[in-house]
Each structure stands twice: as structure tokens, then as C-alpha cells.
Amino acid sequence: MTSDIGRRTFMALTASATAGVAATGLTEQSASAQSAPLPPQPAPHARPLTLWYPTPATEWLQALPIGNGRLGAMVYGGTDNEELQLSDDTVWAGGPHEYDNPKAFAALPRIKQLVFDGNWAEAERLVNSDFLGLPGSQLHYQTVGSLRLGLPAAGIVSGYRRALDLDSAVTTTSYVRDGVTWTREAFASHPDQMIVVRLTASRPGSLTFTAGFESPMRFTLSSPDPLTAALDGTGDDAGGVSGTVRFRALVRVLAEGGTASSVGGTVTVRGANAATVLVSVGTSYVSWGNAGGDAAAVAASRLNAAANRPYAELRTRHVEDHGTLFRRTSLDVGTSEAANLPTDERVARFAAGGDPQLVELHFQFGRYLLIACSRPGTQPANLQGLWNNLVSPPWGSKYTININTEMNYWPAGPANLLECWDPVFAMLDELAVAGRSTARTHYGVDGWVTHHNTDAWRGTAPVDGAFWGMWPTGGAWMSLAIWEHYRYTSDLAALRRRYPVLKGAAQFFLGSLVTDPTTGALVTCPSVSPENAHHSGAGGSLCAGPTMDNQILRDLFDAVTGAAEVLGVDADFRARVPSARARLATMRIGAQGQLQEWQQDWDDGAPERQHRHISHLYGLHPSNQISRTRTPDLFAAARTTLVQRGDAGTGWSLAWKINFWARLQEGERSHQLLSDLLTPERTAPNLFDLHPPFQIDGNFGATAGITEWLVQSQRDELHLLPALPPGLPNGSVRGLLARGGFEVDVTWAGGVLTEAVLHARTSGPARLRTARAVTVTTSTGVQVPVTRPESGVTAFTAETGTTYRIAPRSRRSHLLPRAARGSRCTSGTHCRRAGSPCPRYCWYDSTSSIGRAWASAGSSPASTRARRWRSRSQH
Numbered sequence: 112m113t114s115d116i117g118r119r120t121f122m123a124l125t126a127s128a129t130a131g132v133a134a135t136g137l138t139e140q141s142a143s144a145q146s147a148p149l150p151p152q153p154a155p156h157a158r159p160l161t162l163w164y165p166t167p168a169t170e171w172l173q174a175l176p177i178g179n180g181r182l183g184a185m186v187y188g189g190t191d192n193e194e195l196q197l198s199d200d201t202v203w204a205g206g207p208h209e210y211d212n213p214k215a216f217a218a219l220p221r222i223k224q225l226v227f228d229g230n231w232a233e234a235e236r237l238v239n240s241d242f243l244g245l246p247g248s249q250l251h252y253q254t255v256g257s258l259r260l261g262l263p264a265a266g267i268v269s270g271y272r273r274a275l276d277l278d279s280a281v282t283t284t285s286y287v288r289d290g291v292t293w294t295r296e297a298f299a300s301h302p303d304q305m306i307v308v309r310l311t312a313s314r315p316g317s318l319t320f321t322a323g324f325e326s327p328m329r330f331t332l333s334s335p336d337p338l339t340a341a342l343d344g345t346g347d348d349a350g351g352v353s354g355t356v357r358f359r360a361l362v363r364v365l366a367e368g369g370t371a372s373s374v375g376g377t378v379t380v381r382g383a384n385a386a387t388v389l390v391s392v393g394t395s396y397v398s399w400g401n402a403g404g405d406a407a408a409v410a411a412s413r414l415n416a417a418a419n420r421p422y423a424e425l426r427t428r429h430v431e432d433h434g435t436l437f438r439r440t441s442l443d444v445g446t447s448e449a450a451n452l453p454t455d456e457r458v459a460r461f462a463a464g465g466d467p468q469l470v471e472l473h474f475q476f477g478r479y480l481l482i483a484c485s486r487p488g489t490q491p492a493n494l495q496g497l498w499n500n501l502v503s504p505p506w507g508s509k510y511t512i513n514i515n516t517e518m519n520y521w522p523a524g525p526a527n528l529l530e531c532w533d534p535v536f537a538m539l540d541e542l543a544v545a546g547r548s549t550a551r552t553h554y555g556v557d558g559w560v561t562h563h564n565t566d567a568w569r570g571t572a573p574v575d576g577a578f579w580g581m582w583p584t585g586g587a588w589m590s591l592a593i594w595e596h597y598r599y600t601s602d603l604a605a606l607r608r609r610y611p612v613l614k615g616a617a618q619f620f621l622g623s624l625v626t627d628p629t630t631g632a633l634v635t636c637p638s639v640s641p642e643n644a645h646h647s648g649a650g651g652s653l654c655a656g657p658t659m660d661n662q663i664l665r666d667l668f669d670a671v672t673g674a675a676e677v678l679g680v681d682a683d684f685r686a687r688v689p690s691a692r693a694r695l696a697t698m699r700i701g702a703q704g705q706l707q708e709w710q711q712d713w714d715d716g717a718p719e720r721q722h723r724h725i726s727h728l729y730g731l732h733p734s735n736q737i738s739r740t741r742t743p744d745l746f747a748a749a750r751t752t753l754v755q756r757g758d759a760g761t762g763w764s765l766a767w768k769i770n771f772w773a774r775l776q777e778g779e780r781s782h783q784l785l786s787d788l789l790t791p792e793r794t795a796p797n798l799f800d801l802h803p804p805f806q807i808d809g810n811f812g813a814t815a816g817i818t819e820w821l822v823q824s825q826r827d828e829l830h831l832l833p834a835l836p837p838g839l840p841n842g843s844v845r846g847l848l849a850r851g852g853f854e855v856d857v858t859w860a861g862g863v864l865t866e867a868v869l870h871a872r873t874s875g876p877a878r879l880r881t882a883r884a885v886t887v888t889t890s891t892g893v894q895v896p897v898t899r900p901e902s903g904v905t906a907f908t909a910e911t912g913t914t915y916r917i918a919p920r921s922r923r924s925h926l927l928p929r930a931a932r933g934s935r936c937t938s939g940t941h942c943r944r945a946g947s948p949c950p951r952y953c954w955y956d957s958t959s960s961i962g963r964a965w966a967s968a969g970s971s972p973a974s975t976r977a978r979r980w981r982s983r984s985q986h
Contacts, residue, residue, distance in 0.1 A: 180486025188273035201396035206355030210244030231650030244572025251507030256326025332376025477814025558619030561586030766812025782836035
């Protein structure tokens with residue numbers, strides 16, 4: 112697209128500043144407030160969580176991302192020209208419309224019969240002609256454009272550094288030129304809904320620059336007031352749908368000293384001591400059915416509010432808001448000299464070993480990204496999260512819900528970012544409305560459905576062709592987030608609000624499942640195993656009842672019955688669900704010892720035996736239908752499948768395999784896959800995940816996988832260090848969340864648990880699985896009664912608000928009086944030091960606070976120790 116003012120013209124536009132701030136017409140408060148002192152910088156971390164580089168970014172995947180959930184920027188850190196490439200999560204092509212195809216329902220019986228007959232080519236032809244949505248492709252996410260700062264270019268640059276501090280969510284660029292130290296900070300404030308840039312120079316009066324916009328979209332430039340430049344743009348037409356999203360970007364420069372003025376869409380600053388640049392973006396997107404908002408008013412109201420706060424206050428508000436989420440969780444797996452290298456060099460060297468701290472940095476970068484691109488009230492994270500520099504990005508940067516969108520939110524629970532899940536629940540409310548129409552128009556049933564993709568306009572019909580799009584289970588998978596949230600929080604009010612969405616997803620399948628004439632099972636038809644073919648040729652992906660569908664539906668039916676029971680509602684409805692669940696096709700083991708991807712044993716002859724999607728292992732992860740203890744045969748078959756598929760894959764596929772191998776409790780293999788991911792081929796210089804191209808799901812999947820090494824919570828059981836990689840023998844993690852309502856801290860040394868702390872957020876049974884028997888005490892040292900229902904499992908009852916300390920039962924006997932070693936206590940149970948574990952807690956457990964005190968008091972009289980031991984042994 113071309114602008115009314117060409118790029119060169121716009122960048123060349125500068126105006127003589129004939130007046131300072133006092134002549135701008137802005138309020139006295141907004142002008143004078145900028146002179147407030149800066150807040151002190153946060154104290155450096157013992158292990159700084161910083162991405163840094165010794166040169167400016169020259170391409171988008173080198174730039175550093177900032178975001179407030181809605182508005183994002185990629186910061187290049189230039190010395191002659193600075194670029195902040197801008198994205199708003201509601202700038203999309205097209206506008207509100209319906210995708211439903213009125214011919215679909217009439218074609219459905221014939222499509223089903225063709226699939227059951229194995230006439231896949233004809234079935235595909237009919238799906239493509241009569242069953243796909245209208246248009247046949249969904250609409251794409253778009254970019255706003257870029258803010259450009261024209262900087263003094265004379266002189267040689269030295270001492271350059273640009274960095275992103277994850278703890279503060281602030282980027283910093285600094286360098287020396289002509290004896291002047293130039294410094295810029297940039298951040299995306301969620302409290303103030305603003306991109307903020309701060310420019311300073313060590314020599315007073317030396318700050319001179321221009322600020323203005325450019326964009327690949329349809330746009331115009333203007334100067335709405337003496338300190339502000341504006342860009343007005345419109346989303347593209349696409350798929351026969353007119354572009355209706357209008358957007359306005361505003362930049363206002365508040366200079367301290369010198370002069371500032373705006374003419375023709377460019378702000379010019381001369382001779383300032385410092386300056387604060389505020390960037391606001393508003394759009395006309397109101398909801399999936401309304402793009403008629405006032406973009407200009409939204410942008411202006413946010414800008415004017417922020418302009419009345421001094422920079423110090425803006426920065427403090429931002430850092431505190433970000434820290435409330437980010438600082439909940441910490442990870443320490445050690446460090447080395449490699450941590451001092453530039454981040455891209457660390458990625459290039461990671462496979463050689465010696466840089467454990469990069470694991471921590473990558474884990475926390477995933478958490479940082481989720482905070483930056485998904486907040487209450489925003490759109491959910493799309494294929495690129497929030498950040499996009501293209502008019503038509505790969506795959507439209509939409510919501511691909513056959514794995515990618517779900518993976519984006521895998522860290523939300525375990526990595527303690529529950530609020531970041533909120534946009535998914537808002538989207539589900541909207542999909543349930545749009546999907547109800549699709550369920551009736553395409554399938555003639557109640558409930559709601561969404562297929563493999565959706566967009567800002569909440570398309571729910573199948574799109575992109577039968578091979579990819581004829582998958583009716585996307586909405587079902589997405590809706591399981593409702594039950595997952597409850598499992599982490601026990602939030603009955605939230606479950607009650609969201610239950611109708613969960614019920615509607617189940618209603619669709621109760622009405623649409625059909626009996627397979629060969630197996631007699633209830634199956635989805637037509638369907639696909641996402642993006643994979645069982646046979647070559649046309650229609651080779653179409654099938655009935657693929658394994659993943661059956662696994663998802665088992666979880667859906669369990670979730671809706673569980674929710675209805677907890678809420679005490681829908682007794683008649685929940686009585687119907689188990690019978691349908693019982694008739695779903697079961698998981699099967701094929702001739703190669705693998706878990707079958709389809710009802711039929713087609714795996715060995717499939718065209719792509721090492722396909723990137725391993726959808727039929729959904730039952731292993733993220734579900735828990737396959738486990739070492741409950742389903743050992745399926746567990747072994749899942750492992751065989753992973754071995755057959757191999758370790759190669761796209762970035763997000765490697766991330767899923769990290770989780771798979773963690774669930775198989777093979778930490779070394781899981782860690783190797785993280786090493787495969789942290790290479791220049793799969794990780795960009797700025798740590799963005801590469802499919803390639805860039806897809807953010809791999810970042811989130813890897814973060815979730817690291818939590819799976821340390822804590823797994825499945826089937827009401829909390830497993831500590833289930834897949835700890837041997838290469839990370841010592842470390843600690845704080846603030847992970849577990850299903851059942853626990854916040855968990857874990858410390859380990861020599862590859863074994865040394866201590867765990869559980870903070871109970873709800874009351875109820877707690878069941879721990881550990882490699883060694885453990886003791887449980889409260890934070891005040893009170894022994895907690897436990898049972899040991901099986902080897903390696905400790906069970907107790909938790910109470911809300913209580914903190915529990917978990918420690919291995921000591922195998923040492925040096926703390927016992929000699930007379931007591933191997934003797935019997937009064938309960939008649941052998942002392943654990945004799946090799947037959949006592950189920951009771953005693954004074955001489957050296958992992959307890961009392962035991963540690965005894966260990967440090969070795970000079971205490973033996974008789975006293977024996978007397979106290981005997982006293983405590985009156986079990």
C-alpha cells in the first residue's frame with residue numbers, strides 16, 4: 112500500500128521549532144511533570160534475566176519485543192535511526208461476517224458415507240465444494256507500522272549495548288558518540304496502555320531528533336497538535352470482505368529543555384536535555400461483531416492521560432504491574448561464565464553444554480512473552496503472540512487451534528500466570544455464540560463447534576481445505592481450559608460462569624457423533640488427525656474417529672460431568688454423557704508396537720512417518736489418559752511412537768516433544784530436545800521460536816516443558832522432580848502451580864529432592880509422589896499425619912492457607928544414641944535406621960528442623976538425646 116505522504120517525504124519532514132513546551136497549548140501539568148527525577152534502577156539480580164547484544168538489530172528477528180497485552184513493539188536499538196515496529200492485537204483484515212455455508216448440511220450425509228466407504232478423494236471434493244466456510248480462508252492479522260526516530264548520525268559509536276531486562280520489562284540502548292553517552296529506555300505499559308520511550312544524553316542540550324510514523328498499510332499522516340504526530344490507517348480487504356478496522360497511532364514528544372514542534376506528521380526536537388516519547392494506538396475494533404468504534408478518541412484519551420504523568424511515575428507503574436506477575440516464579444539451575452556472552456552467541460553454543468542459566472533465561476522469557484501478549488481484556492495470543500511486521504503474515508498469524516493456540520497457554524497454569532488465561536475464556540464465550548450457528552447450519556445439531564482455525568471475527572466453520580480444515584474438535588479442546596482453570600484454582604464462581612460454554616461443546620458431540628459401521632464405536636465423521644495423511648493422494652487425511660478426537664472427547668465428557676457435579680446442576684444431562692463416553696473408540700496398539708493414530712493400523716504406511724504433528728499422543732500430554740502406573744502398555748506404545756517419529760521437527764513440534772519426554776519421565780531426552788530447540792535453526796537471535804518462520808508457540812511449549820521436569824500434577828497426584836535432567840543436578844524453583852490448588856517450591860541437590868514447600872490454596876486431599884519417602888510438617892514444625900497408599904506415595908489432608916514442608920526421610924543414623932540404633936520404639940515398629948522404615952515421625956529425622964538442630968548440637972549429652980528420643984518415640 113502507498114501512503115498519502117511517501118516514506119522519504121515523511122521521514123524528511125522536519126519543522127523549525129519556534130517555541131518550547133510552554134507554547135504548545137498543552138496543560139502546564141503535562142509539560143512541567145516531565146522534569147521529575149527518575150526512580151532508582153532496580154537492584155541487579157544475582158542471575159540477571161537479560162537478553163543483550165553488542166550491536167543494533169538489523170532485522171526484525173533481532174529486535175527486542177515489548178508489549179502490554181494489546182499493544183506491542185519490536186525495538187531495534189539503532190544509533191542513526193531507531194525503529195519501534197508497532198502491533199495492535201485488533202488490527203485485522205476484513206470485518207465482521209459469517210463464515211457458515213448454507214449448502215453444508217445437505218452434503219453431510221453423503222460425505223460421511225464416502226468416508227466410511229474409503230472413497231476419500233470424492234469425500235474431499237465434496238467437502239471442498241459444499242462444506243467449507245465462506246470464504247474458504249479466514250482473515251489475517253495485520254501490522255500498524257513503525258515509529259521512526261531520526262538521530263544524530265555524525266561521529267564514531269563506541270561502547271554500544273542494547274538489552275531487554277525481563278524482570279522490569281524495559282529495553283535499554285546505550286552508546287557513546289562524540290564524547291556523549293546516549294541512553295534510551297523503552298517499555299509497553301499495561302497500566303497506562305502506552306509505549307513509552309525515554310531519551311537522555313550526558314551533555315545538556317545535545318538531544319536533537321525527529322519522530323514520525325511509516326506503515327505498509329493504507330495510511331495518512333498529520334500533526335493534530337504542536338507536539339503530536341498521527342498516523343491513520345485501515346485494515347485490508349480480504350476474501351471478499353471489506354476492511355473495516357480503522358486505527359490511529361499517535362506519538363507525542365515531551366522535551367525537557369530545547370524546543371519541540373510537530374508539522375506534517377513529524378515531531379522535531381532540538382537542543383533538549385531529555386525527552387519522553389509517548390506512543391498510543393487506538394482502533395475501531397469493539398468486538399468480533401462490531402468494528403465501528405472511534406479509533407481517534409481511544410488513542411487520544413490514552414495519550415492525554417499518560418502525558419499528565421511524569422516519566423518516573425510511568426516507569427514505576429509499569430515495573431510494579433509487570434513484577435506482580437513476573438516475580439511470582441523463579442528458577443535457579445546454576446550459572447557459568449557463558450551467561451556473560453551476548454544472547455545470540457549463547458544460543459549458538461548451547462548444544463555444547465556449559466550454560467545452564469540459558470535454561471532459566473528461556474523459561475522466564477516464555478513467561479515474559481505471555482505477560483506481554485495476553486492480559487485480561489485483550490485478544491488471546493495468536494500464532495505470533497502479538498508481534499507482527501507484515502500485512503499478510505505466515506498462516507495469517509491467526510489462531511490455529513489444533514495445537515498452536517492451546518500450546519500458547521500451557522504455561523498459564525503451572526508457571527503461575529492464571530490472569531493471562533483470561534483472553535481465552537473471553538474468546539470461548541464468543542466462539543460459543545458463533546459456533547452455535549455453525550453447529551446448526553453445517554451439522555443440524557445443538558451445541559457449538561469450531562474447527563481447526565479461528566480469527567478476530569470468530570470464524571467457526573471449516574476452512575483452508577478438507578485436508579487441514581475438516582477437524583471438528585478444535586472448540587472441544589479449547590473449552591477444556593475451563594475445567595483446567597478450575598483444577599488449578601477451585602474457583603467455583605468462574606466455573607459457574609463458564610459452564611454453559613463447556614456444556615455446549617459437549618452437546619455438539621452428543622448430537623453429531625455417529626456409529627462406525629465397522630467397529631460399532633461412536634466416532635467423529637468426517638474428521639482428520641490434524642494435518643497428517645494416512646494415505647497418499649486426494650482425501651488421504653479424511654477419516655472417522657481418529658485417536659486424538661476420542662482422547663479429547665473423553666476429557667471433554669469427564670470435564671462436563673465433573674463440572675456439573677461440582678456445581679450441582681444438570682443431573683439429567685450429566686447422566687447421558689457417560690454412556691456416550693463409554694462408546695468412544697478406544698486407544699489401540701499397532702503392529703509396530705506404536706499407539707495407533709487412527710482406528711485402523713495405518714501408521715506404518717502413512718506418507719510422512721515422521722510428521723511434525725503427533726496428535727494421537729494428546730493422551731500422554733497435555734492429557735493424562737496415558738501413564739506409567741495406570742496404563743503401562745499404552746505408556747510403552749506412546750514411547751515407541753515418539754521413537755519412530757524421531758527428534759527432528761519444527762520449533763513448536765520440538766517443544767511438544769520436550770513435554771512428551773517429560774511425561775515419559777525421561778529428563779535427559781527431554782533436555783536434549785530443549786538443546787535441539789535452542790539452536791540458531793530453531794531459535795532466533797531474540798529468542799523467538801522458529802517454525803521456521805517465527806511462531807511463538809514453541810516459546811510457550813518449552814516453558815511448560817521445563818515445569819514438567821520439576822512438578823507434574825495429574826489425576827489428583829503431585830509428582831516432584833518426575834523428569835529432572837541429569838545435566839541440571841542442583842537447583843531450585845519457586846512459585847509453580849499444581850492442580851489441586853497448590854503453589855510449589857522445590858529444591859534439589861545431586862539430582863535428588865532436598866526440600867519442597869507446598870502452599871495450599873484450597874482444602875482437600877494431597878497426594879505426593881516422590882523418589883524417596885518423605886515427611887510432612889507445617890511451617891511451624893508440627894507433624895502432619897500421613898498415609899502411604901503405595902510405594903513412593905505420601906498422602907495427607909491439606910488445609911487452605913497452610914504451608915507444608917516436604918523433606919526426604921533421612922537414611923542416616925548418626926543422630927541416634929547408640930542404644931537406640933536398630934531398637935524398637937514403644938509402638939513395636941522397627942526404627943527406620945535398622946532398615947525397616949517407621950511410618951512415624953521422630954526427633955531423629957535429620958531432615959526436620961528439629962533433626963537439623965540436633966545435627967548441629969553434637970556436643971549434647973548422649974543420655975539427654977536418648978531420653979528425648981525415647982520421649983518422642985511414645986507413638
